Amino acid sequence: MSVYIDKVKAREVFDSRGNPTVEVDVILSDGVRGRAEVPSGASTGEKEAVELRDGGSRLEGKGVLKAVDNVNTEINDALHGKDPFNQADIDNTMIKLDGTPNKSRLGANAILGVSMATARAAANEQGVPLYRYLGGTDLEIPQTFHNVINGGVHAQNDIDTQEFLITPIKRTTTREGIEMIANTYHTLKKVLHDAGYDTGLGDEGGFAPNLKTTEDAVKMLYKAIEEAGYKPGVDIAIAIDPASSEFYDEKTGNYNFEGSEKTPKEMADYYENLVKEFPAIISIEDPFSEDDWDSFVKFTKRMGGKIQIVDDDLVVTNPEIIRKAVKDGAGNAILIKLNQIGTVTETLEAMRVARKNNFKTMISHRSGETGDTFISDFAVATNAGEMKSGAMARSERVEKYNQLLRIEEELGEAGDRISVYPNDVDKD
Numbered sequence: 307m308s309v310y311i312d313k314v315k316a317r318e319v320f321d322s323r324g325n326p327t328v329e330v331d332v333i334l335s336d337g338v339r340g341r342a343e344v345p346s347g348a349s350t351g352e353k354e355a356v357e358l359r360d361g362g363s364r365l366e367g368k369g370v371l372k373a374v375d376n377v378n379t380e381i382n383d384a385l386h387g388k389d390p391f392n393q394a395d396i397d398n399t400m401i402k403l404d405g406t407p408n409k410s411r412l413g414a415n416a417i418l419g420v421s422m423a424t425a426r427a428a429a430n431e432q433g434v435p436l437y438r439y440l441g442g443t444d445l446e447i448p449q450t451f452h453n454v455i456n457g458g459v460h461a462q463n464d465i466d467t468q469e470f471l472i473t474p475i476k477r478t479t480t481r482e483g484i485e486m487i488a489n490t491y492h493t494l495k496k497v498l499h500d501a502g503y504d505t506g507l508g509d510e511g512g513f514a515p516n517l518k519t520t521e522d523a524v525k526m527l528y529k530a531i532e533e534a535g536y537k538p539g540v541d542i543a544i545a546i547d548p549a550s551s552e553f554y555d556e557k558t559g560n561y562n563f564e565g566s567e568k569t570p571k572e573m574a575d576y577y578e579n580l581v582k583e584f585p586a587i588i589s590i591e592d593p594f595s596e597d598d599w600d601s602f603v604k605f606t607k608r609m610g611g612k613i614q615i616v617d618d619d620l621v622v623t624n625p626e627i628i629r630k631a632v633k634d635g636a637g638n639a640i641l642i643k644l645n646q647i648g649t650v651t652e653t654l655e656a657m658r659v660a661r662k663n664n665f666k667t668m669i670s671h672r673s674g675e676t677g678d679t680f681i682s683d684f685a686v687a688t689n690a691g692e693m694k695s696g697a698m699a700r701s702e703r704v705e706k707y708n709q710l711l712r713i714e715e716e717l718g719e720a721g722d723r724i725s726v727y728p729n730d731v732d733k734d
């Protein structure tokens with residue numbers, strides 16, 4: 307008889323913010339195992355699959371023992387005897403067992419942990435790396451986006467834009483690109499320090515200086531890129547994630563942004579001027595709130611030919627909402643977070659819908675992370691094109707880039723064509 311799932315076992319471990327999270331082991335009938343840890347967001351979208359938390363006074367109500375128990379009892383019973391290579395069956399069984407539209411009964415954290423650990427166990431059973439098991443051949447290393455200045459809800463400072471990311475655009479290998487980012491990151495520390503700013507870190511390993519405005523932060527990035535010996539917009543480009551649902555006022559329909567109240571139209575003007583002033587900015591994520599769909603559509607018509615407009619909170623990796631974004635022309639790229647939707651299978655569907663409709667895809671970490679490097683393998687396996695995983699500090703972030711370096715080496719040794727998005731002429 308071929309190998310089957312013997313047991314799924316979960317435990318409570320801790321994430322990079324010191325909050326409890328779910329870790330799952332999937333154990334196959336021949337003893338082979340797969341393990342996965344589940345990340346957790348802070349600026350979460352309203353329509354994300356539900357992360358089950360225990361409530362009560364223990365660990366400020368953030369415990370995940372209910373989710374752990376759901377894995378160890380109901381999910382274990384439902385998956386015992388199943389084929390670990392049939393990922394869709396595993397995921398659909400859990401979706402049906404949960405029975406809610408947003409995984410709120412068993413918890414998306416419980417379900418995703420099992421889903422990812424099953425893929426790992428299956429890869430281990432075949433004796434191949436996870437990226438190979440999920441992706442086969444003809445794989446591409448993603449372009450990496452590194453969040454080097456943290457603001458918004460990821461830092462205790464006055465900047466409302468949550469993320470300032472730098473991305474190496476002129477490089478021949480991933481290793482070279484990541485070296486360029488490390489150089490710039492170190493130079494940024496010096497630039498901030500010399501200008502009298504604090505160089506403490508935010509949640510994603512970027513610096514969290516008490517700069518007052520988004521423009522000031524972008525100016526610091528320009529300075530750091532140049533002082534590190536690169537040209538902004540030629541060697542290294544910039545992306546921002548205002549995560550604007552966080553400063554949107556539902557009652558007025560306006561944005562309370564860095565000391566002034568702006569209408570959606572004024573916000574759009576602001577972004578257009580920002581990109582004019584700083585042409586190294588090539589990508590803006592969640593420029594408008596998840597409750598301000600029309601502004602996304604208008605902004606995509608206005609700026610979509612010039613820059614990448616990434617939907618994160620707006621579509622929460624949900625294939626149905628992505629279909630609507632495609633239909634309405636809201637954004638031109640999708641941020642992909644496995645825990646927003648809660649299974650590997652649905653995440654693959656979300657990516658297929660996006661790519662089929664010429665939307666770019668960027669695989670993302672969460673602000674609360676673990677040491678698990680699943681997303682690096684996943685980004686390569688799916689030829690995602692882009693990946694963001696924080697700055698070149700805090701090992702839960704850096705390990706994900708290190709995993710890309712290992713994969714690049716392995717692909718080279720195995721004789722694969724190594725291409726580094728987006729320099730490749732085949733880019734889609």
Ligand SMILES: C=C(OP(=O)(O)O)C(=O)O
Pocket residue numbers: 346347348349350351547549618641670671672673674
């Ligand atoms: C990574 C992000 O933050 P969080 O995990 O807090 O949602 C994001 O908004 O893109």
Ligand SMILES: [Mg+2]
Pocket residue numbers: 547549591592618619641
């Ligand atoms: Mg975001």
